[in-house]
Amino acid sequence: MTTETDVLVLGGAGVDTIVHVPELPLPYADSYMIQPGIVTRAGQSGDFVALGVSALGLRTHHIDVLGADPEGDLVRALYRDRGIPFTEVHSAAGTKRAVNLVGPDGRRLSLYDDTRSQETDRLPEDTVRALAAASRHAHVVITHPCAHALPLLRESGVTVSTDLHDWDGANPYHEPFALAADLVFLSTTALADPEHTMRDIAARGRARIVVGTAGAEGAYLLVEGHLSHVPTVTPPAPVVDSNGAGDAFAAGFLFGWLGGADPLRCARYGAIAGAHACTVPSTRADAVRRDELLARAAEPDVAGPAATEPVAPEPDVAEQGAVVRG
Structure with missing residues (x-):
């Protein structure tokens, strides 16, 4: 069957307001004078994945709920300007938005507006089925209403990936995503025993590959029961x-x-792309391009040993460096 799309992204479209702060955690004060100012731009988890795979030359399509609001206009403009097809489903609650406090070292604290979703929000079943049938792969963001689309994707036969972000290994909200995906990404930040959680995902779910990103410690790759450590890549510019x-x-x-x-x-x-992302100011939504990624992968210090022998992962507390959460 001929496909029109390499990667179908479901969910995670929204707008962030970026506020640079002198330090994190931010001590209480009546007011702060901040530089370089406050910027609002389109770009949340699903948007970054869509922009990332598109920049690498993969045919990309994104579907999510948007509101008839200024935030939705920013998202629509982003996809129009980048030439990426976007299927919009109306949300009466409005477009997802967040405020990101960004410290001098690049760490961030995100405040998500939880009023921008409704329990009744759904991605239309016929639309999801049609898009999945025309796609090689689906990446599902853990935002409502994407959980309801998981059975439809499984019926279509398309492979599925998801990112659990900073899951604690116990919150039941994440489990449908963790157990329905063929490829699972997650941060080790909130995990007491990352290896146990990764192996549990593989044992109870469909995942053939589980990847635990660990900030400055690199990443951990679980494939067919074998756990490997993947080191970080030196960013091409300051973080x-x-x-x-x-x-x-x-x-x-x-x-x-x-x-x-x-x-x-x-x-x-992934490590190369993650390292590049750390050099992009939070006020922009840019991704590494295919030629740049392949050139970096061919460099001797990057193209050397891909991984070391298994090492027990430890929770990352700084969550900074080349590979961090989305």
Whole structure:
């Protein structure tokens, strides 16, 4: 069957307001004078994945709920300007939005507006089925209403990936995503025993590959019961912001995976993309391009050993460096 799309992204479209702060955590004060100012731009987890795989040359389509509001206009403009097809489903609650406090070292604290969703929100079943039938792969963001689309994707036969972000390994909200995906990404930040959680996902769900990103410690790759450590890649420029690095890692990994590369090579692509994302100011939504990623992958210090022998992962508390959450 001929497909029109390489990666169908479901969910995670929204707008962030970026506020640079002198330090995190931010001490209480009546007021702060901040530089370089406050900027609102389109770009949340699904947007970063869509932009990332598109920049790597993969045919991309995104579907999500948007509101008839200024935030929705920013998202629509982003996809129009980048030439990425976007299927919009109306949300009466409005477009998802968040405020990101960004510290001088690039770490961030995100405040999500939880009023921008409704329990009744759904992606139309016929639309999801049609898009899935025309796609090679679906990446599902853990935002409502994407959980309801998971059975439809399974019926279509398309492979599925998801990112659990900073799951604690216990919150039941994440489980449908963790157990329905063939490829699972998650941050080790909130996990007491990352290896146990990764192995549990693989044992109870469909995942053939589980990737745990661990900030400055690199990433951990579980494939067929074998756990490997994938080191970080030195960013090509100073680290200015960690926002979207986990999504960039996922995009780089998917680029390799859909191209038939072995999982270790895919993880190195992810590390390169994640490192690049850390050099992009939080006020922009840009991704590494295919030629740049492949050039970096060919450099001797990057193209060397793809991974070390298994090492027990430890929770990352700083959550900064080349590979962090999205």
